Amino acid sequence: MKDGTKRADIHPGLEVRIVLKADQRSGKLTEGVVKNLLTNSHMHPHGIKVMLENGQVGRVKEIIE
Known part of the structure; x- marks a missing residue:
């Protein structure tokens, strides 16, 4: 599971967990x-x-794959 520290890994429509x-x-x-x-x-x-x-x-902590 990727963390949410890189902007390139995140895009609209992606399911994530934020704090x-x-x-x-x-x-x-x-x-x-x-x-x-x-x-x-x-x-x-x-x-x-x-x-x-x-x-x-919030800030992304986990990207749900």
Whole structure:
């Protein structure tokens, strides 16, 4: 399973698990489908920030294959 630190691995329509800002301390993951990418750099150590189709925003921790 890929982590979400490389922008090239992530695209709209991809199913992922993200950590929401409010859940960063607990590490609780939220599953959803990527609507668009919010991080412009090609890599981010904490995960690429995305918006899910349901409007939630967070950093990708896992890509569901």
